[in-house]
Every structure is written in C-alpha cells, then in structure tokens.
Amino acid sequence: MSAMDLQVLRAFRAVAEGLTVTEAAADARVTQPALSRALHRLEEEIGAELLQRVGRVLRPTPAGRVFKEYVDAALDAYDRGRRAVAEVVDPAAGVVSLAFLHTLGTWLVPRLVTGFREEFPQARFELHQHEENGLIQHLLEATADLVITSGDPGHPLITWRRLLVEPLWLAVPRGHRLARRSRVRLAEVAQEPFILLKPGYGLRSVTETLCRQAGFTPRVGFEGEEVHTLRGLVAAGLGVSLIPSSPDAAGTSGFPIRYLEITDVHGARDIGIARLTGRTLPPVARRFLDHALRSAAVPAADPG
Incomplete structure (x- = not known):
C-alpha cells in the first residue's frame, strides 16, 4: 500500500466522519479538486458509490459505511505496525496509549505519567478520558494499550491488577x-x-x-x-x-x-490497571505498566 493510497483512505475516513472535502484536503495538504478526483477513483476501484451529497456535505452511503469499517481496521493496523517498528528501533521513545477514568485525571494519572517520563523522557502519551464502559471498549477495540479504572471489569479477555x-x-x-x-x-x-x-x-x-x-x-x-x-x-x-x-x-x-x-x-x-490478556504490549507500554504497579500505591490524603 503506497503513501498515496493511505492518504486517500485517511481522507475518505475523514469525510465519512463529517469533514468537508475542503477540510480533508487541507489536512492532507492537497488541493480540493485533486482529493475529489482521488475519492472518485477510489469509488471506481471499489465498484460502488461510497459518498453521496446530502445538502452541502457528503455522507457515506450504505456501501460506504460498510467499507469504512474495513478502512478503519486497515489504518489502525498500519499505524500500530509503524508504532511497533519504531519501538523496536528505540523502545524507550514509543507511545503509551492510556485511557482512564475522569476522576483520576486530576491526581493519579498526572503523577504516574510525570514519574515515568522522568525515567523515560522520550516516551510520549496518547491519553483518553472516559467512563467505565468506554474504557472497556478502548481495550477491546485496541485503541488503548492500558486503562486505569475502578474495580475488576470481570471480562474474560481482560487482565486487571489492583493499583491502590x-x-x-x-x-x-x-x-x-x-x-x-x-x-x-x-x-x-x-x-x-x-x-x-x-x-x-x-x-x-x-x-x-x-x-x-x-x-x-x-x-x-x-x-x-x-x-x-x-x-x-x-x-x-x-x-x-x-x-x-x-x-x-x-x-x-x-x-x-x-x-x-x-x-x-x-x-x-479499588483502582486498577487493565490490559487485553492475549495482546502483547509494546515495550514502552509494558514499562509503564510495571512503573504504575510499583509507584501507584501511596497513602491517599484525608480531604479534611
């Protein structure tokens, strides 16, 4: 798959999710007519109309909605693959994709992230806040390596360990x-x-x-x-x-x-950290998991 193919697929996904062709073209750094032609060629290659005009915007057709599911999976897999290769080349400079409860964003997560980056300053974080059900979806859809949540979700595909x-x-x-x-x-x-x-x-x-x-x-x-x-x-x-x-x-x-x-x-x-049981964590995420298990359990403050 060439870089141009990926660019067109990303643009298709962006338009299907609500961006205008003009906005998607700006993000892709191409002209609007060039992107329109590329999307038309994509439809010809697939053999179906993927986008249709509704008022002043394009919306995915039924065929487009089906195709988008596979585009999402392909792009996510490609991005994870690039990330995995980068982490093999430099394991300390990868990205930790972490999702967590809203209530933990004011104290626990900042403390864990700060402590980890003191040891691995080149590590980067992709952070998501969500409620419990959304956190589980992040794991099951592989859009997060780790989630910090309250209580063991009790899901057969998820391993949860108590932090504090x-x-x-x-x-x-x-x-x-x-x-x-x-x-x-x-x-x-x-x-x-x-x-x-x-x-x-x-x-x-x-x-x-x-x-x-x-x-x-x-x-x-x-x-x-x-x-x-x-x-x-x-x-x-x-x-x-x-x-x-x-x-x-x-x-x-x-x-x-x-x-x-x-x-x-x-x-x-209980506050704990969870991961998909059958998924091998990227090296930097594995290091962050170990860091969290070592350093999370400190006495909580009496709010007085």
Whole structure:
C-alpha cells in the first residue's frame, strides 16, 4: 500500500466522519479538486458509490459505511505496525496509549505519567478520558494499550491488577446536621438527596452498591459528569455525595464542605490497571505498566 493510497483512505475516513472535502484536503495538504478526483477513483476501484451529497456535505452511503469499517481496521493496523517498528528501533521513545477514568485525571494519572517520563523522557502519551464502559471498549477495540479504572471489569479477555484502594468519604454541606461530626453511618443519610455521577461511571455504581449494603437505595438529587461538579453541588446545599479521597480533594479546604468517614460499610473503591490478556504490549507500554504497579500505591490524603 503506497503513501498515496493511505492518504486517500485517511481522507475518505475523514469525510465519512463529517469533514468537508475542503477540510480533508487541507489536512492532507492537497488541493480540493485533486482529493475529489482521488475519492472518485477510489469509488471506481471499489465498484460502488461510497459518498453521496446530502445538502452541502457528503455522507457515506450504505456501501460506504460498510467499507469504512474495513478502512478503519486497515489504518489502525498500519499505524500500530509503524508504532511497533519504531519501538523496536528505540523502545524507550514509543507511545503509551492510556485511557482512564475522569476522576483520576486530576491526581493519579498526572503523577504516574510525570514519574515515568522522568525515567523515560522520550516516551510520549496518547491519553483518553472516559467512563467505565468506554474504557472497556478502548481495550477491546485496541485503541488503548492500558486503562486505569475502578474495580475488576470481570471480562474474560481482560487482565486487571489492583493499583491502590481509594477511600470514599461522605461529603455534606458545612451547614448540614451532621457537619460537626467526623464519622457517620451511611444509613443516616438514607432519606437525603444524593449528588451522583451519571450511569456508566464507576463511582456511580460503587455509590449505589454501598447504599444497598447500608440498607437503602440512594434518592437521586442531581447527576453530573465530574467529581468537581459533585463537590460544587454539595457545597451549594443540594444534597450529599460519596467523594473519592484523592489528593486533589485536599485543595478544597476553603469549600463549604465537610468530609465524614463512613463506619457502617467499607467506603472505598479499588483502582486498577487493565490490559487485553492475549495482546502483547509494546515495550514502552509494558514499562509503564510495571512503573504504575510499583509507584501507584501511596497513602491517599484525608480531604479534611
């Protein structure tokens, strides 16, 4: 496959995903008429119309959608192959493709990446944030080498190893009836609205599990997509929430929130790193996995 063939396939994929031919041509550094002719020749070679005009843009035809699946696979395989060769030539200068939970992007992931690059300064990272289900898809579709997530996904194709146990605290507004205490039973807030992450996020399922263990189903007050949002809504007096006691929480001392230790259930979640069991990791990703397993488990900060 020549470089020109690859360029046309990448342009086809870009147009099928919503770019205009003009935008795709600019990305490929060719003229718009030249790219249009190349796409037309591709259709002639395949023997089917792949793109059709809808209004002012091109959209994939049914044949185009089928073809795009194979184009995606071919380009991804080619890119992985180039990357693998580069890592054989210089194993310390490769790319680590890492996906992780949103809640870990403020403390754990930056610490791991920084520590690794101190040892391997030429290593580069391709980072993805997602909720739990999206993380698993990254692994299964081979768009990430490793994912950092909460809890073992229990998937037959995935190997998960624990990095650390992250405590969870009950966050209440400073004016809350329990705010003067340092410890509390989770059952004591069974009737209060909970500020939760949306379904699909690991912290949401952990919260629901702990509440069930405490004998109740949490009453949903509000839903968000980031822990910072949960804290803000708790501070506003809109409900209570289970918050990870990650080090970034310590920076919220000025916030009108109190963090209480939970005594009737084990308020914690496992944080671990996962990979596809049958896939050989690139050398640099293997090194990062070893680094994460060695250095992740440090005591979590008391958010006070």
